[in-house]
Amino acid sequence: MEIMVFFSLLLLVCSVSTNQTEADNEIVEQQISNQQPCPQDIHAVLREMAVSLAEQKVRMAFLEKENQAQVAKLKTEIKQLKLQFKEQEAKLETEIDQLELQCKVKQVAFSASLLDQGGLFIGPFNTQITLIFKRVVTNIGNAYNPHTGIFTAPVRGVYHFEFHIFGHGGTPVGAYMFRNGDKIFIAYEHSTSGELSASNGASLLLEAGDQVSVRLLTGRRIYDNQAHHTTFSGHLIFTM
Known part of the structure; x- marks a missing residue:
């Protein structure tokens, strides 16, 4: 009689343990399912990245064009400065020649x-x-x-x-x-x-x-x- 009671209790414990394990597995599976991203969310992220990339390209193109304009302007200014320098140099040489001549020719x-x-x-x-x-x-x-x-x-x-x-x-x-x-x-x-x-x-x-x-x-x-x-x-x- 005692043996029958022992086996009955053992079966009850195993049944409870099995049910508990199955419940835990369901909870874990539910958490994993909740953590996996939805395909719609992935597409939204990709769209945002594509828009951001396009904006970056447009900005880079604008900066490149602006840089080219500044380089062209700088080259023009350099040419003008060189031309002004040559003109001033020629004028200065003429004035120096005249001064030298005046120093030499004091009596006529x-x-x-x-x-x-x-x-x-x-x-x-x-x-x-x-x-x-x-x-x-x-x-x-x-x-x-x-x-x-x-x-x-x-x-x-x-x-x-x-x-x-x-x-x-x-x-x-x-x-x-x-x-x-x-x-x-x-x-x-x-x-x-x-x-x-x-x-x-x-x-x-x-x-x-x-x-x-x-x-x-x-x-x-x-x-x-x-x-x-x-x-x-x-x-x-x-x-x-």
């Missing part, structure tokens, strides 16, 4: 008469001619050219010039002093007899390269001989 003076020897009437002509003063007495700085009769300013500055003309009555004497192509002053005299003379002078601001000369007026006549009546002179007063 010349005097010349119309004829080197003999006596001669010149004119009248039906057009103006540049008088060539051939007998050079002084030509410091070599600014006066005895072959052309033209004085060329070596530096920018103020120069003083004088010219004297001589002739005989019957035909007027007259001459203009020119700066480049502009008339400055005239010397003129007219008489039916006797000797004639006229003179004039001017102080001129000249740029380097400006030219000064004396031209015989149309229809006028002058004379010169070994006494050197007809002359042209000039000198630099100061540089500017």
Whole structure:
């Protein structure tokens, strides 16, 4: 009898244990099922990632384009700066050359008469001619050219010039002093007899390269001989 009771209790315990184990397994399976993601959630995540990736690509493309524009702008600015530097360098070199020339050329003076020897009437002509003063007495700085009769300013500055003309009555004497192509002053005299003379002078601001000369007026006549009546002179007063 006791043995039967023991077996009955043993069967009851095993049954309870088996039911408990099965219940625990169901709970674990339910938890695992709850932890596994739903396919719809995965698609949503993928869509968000795709949108984010597209936004990143658009931003990268914009930044790349902006960077290219900045590089192009920088290259243009560099070219402009190089060009400005070259222009300033050329200007500075010119100014340095002018200053060096001014330092070297501090004394300029010349005097010349119309004829080197003999006596001669010149004119009248039906057009103006540049008088060539051939007998050079002084030509410091070599600014006066005895072959052309033209004085060329070596530096920018103020120069003083004088010219004297001589002739005989019957035909007027007259001459203009020119700066480049502009008339400055005239010397003129007219008489039916006797000797004639006229003179004039001017102080001129000249740029380097400006030219000064004396031209015989149309229809006028002058004379010169070994006494050197007809002359042209000039000198630099100061540089500017």
